[in-house]
Amino acid sequence: MAAKALCKTKIELFYDVLSPYSWIAFEVLTRYQSKWNIDVKLRPFLLGGVMAASGNQPPAMVANKGMYMLKDLERLRDFTCTPIRQPSDFMGTIIQKGSLQAQRFLASVEMSQPSLLEEVSRQLWLRVWNRDEDITELESLRQAGKMAGLDEATLNKLLGTLKDQNVKDKLKATTSQALSHGAFGSPIMIVHKDDEPHIFFGSDRFELLAFLIGEKYEGPLAELSKVGDTKSKL
Numbered sequence: 366m367a368a369k370a371l372c373k374t375k376i377e378l379f380y381d382v383l384s385p386y387s388w389i390a391f392e393v394l395t396r397y398q399s400k401w402n403i404d405v406k407l408r409p410f411l412l413g414g415v416m417a418a419s420g421n422q423p424p425a426m427v428a429n430k431g432m433y434m435l436k437d438l439e440r441l442r443d444f445t446c447t448p449i450r451q452p453s454d455f456m457g458t459i460i461q462k463g464s465l466q467a468q469r470f471l472a473s474v475e476m477s478q479p480s481l482l483e484e485v486s487r488q489l490w491l492r493v494w495n496r497d498e499d500i501t502e503l504e505s506l507r508q509a510g511k512m513a514g515l516d517e518a519t520l521n522k523l524l525g526t527l528k529d530q531n532v533k534d535k536l537k538a539t540t541s542q543a544l545s546h547g548a549f550g551s552p553i554m555i556v557h558k559d560d561e562p563h564i565f566f567g568s569d570r571f572e573l574l575a576f577l578i579g580e581k582y583e584g585p586l587a588e589l590s591k592v593g594d595t596k597s598k599l
């Protein structure tokens with residue numbers, strides 16, 4: 366058992382809470398965390414920075430792609446049990462407002478409260494991609510942090526760091542690391558196997574990822590169905 370734990374496969378999940386597909390990958394991967402012999406490292410990055418540096422564009426900039434995506438997400442919501450609902454002002458929320466503050470907040474949580482990074486990320490996704498709520502104002506970030514279990518004093522401290530150089534640098538460094546692996550969108554999963562990084566793009570590559578690491582993929586709900594509660598985390 367100890368030997369097995371020693372050779373856990375490290376998987377880095379690079380994500381931005383503006384990306385609904387990243388939410389799906391995040392929920393599926395965290396469900397498999399206790400089922401597979403893996404060590405998941407959550408890596409919040411800035412999707413806008415990845416898009417700009419890689420010369421890519423959000424899928425919704427192509428009208429037909431955007432329309433397809435909304436249908437696709439409806440299907441995935443039910444299939445993966447991730448309660449995605451489109452924001453009422455999609456272009457305003459996703460393209461214009463963006464996620465800089467939210468991702469800086471996550472970078473700050475990653476640095477000083479890493480054990481709460483998973484839940485703060487989930488609470489931000491619930492705001493923007495479920496309840497149609499803002500994720501750009503300090504008060505919005507505060508609410509997400511509170512829901513995730515951060516106490517008032519820690520929250521005040523974290524919210525006061527969003528303009529700090531080390532927080533900005535952390536987000537930039539994570540974004541650069543993803544780019545150096547070849548990122549062009551979100552989610553990106555980097556599987557470290559045989560001393561090599563293997564890149565996967567999308568929430569729909571778990572079969573391939575499982576094949577690479579010698580694990581069995583039992584669909585997006587595997588871990589939830591095992592514990593018999595598909596809604597407890599959401």
Ligand SMILES: N[C@@H](CCC(=O)N[C@@H](CS)C(=O)NCC(=O)O)C(=O)O
Pocket residue numbers: 383384385386387421422423424549550551552566567568569
């Ligand atoms: N097929 C992928 C699509 C993922 C996706 O479209 N991600 C968006 C952000 S929400 C992206 O970064 N797209 C870049 C691209 O498609 O080139 C999945 O099912 O997860």
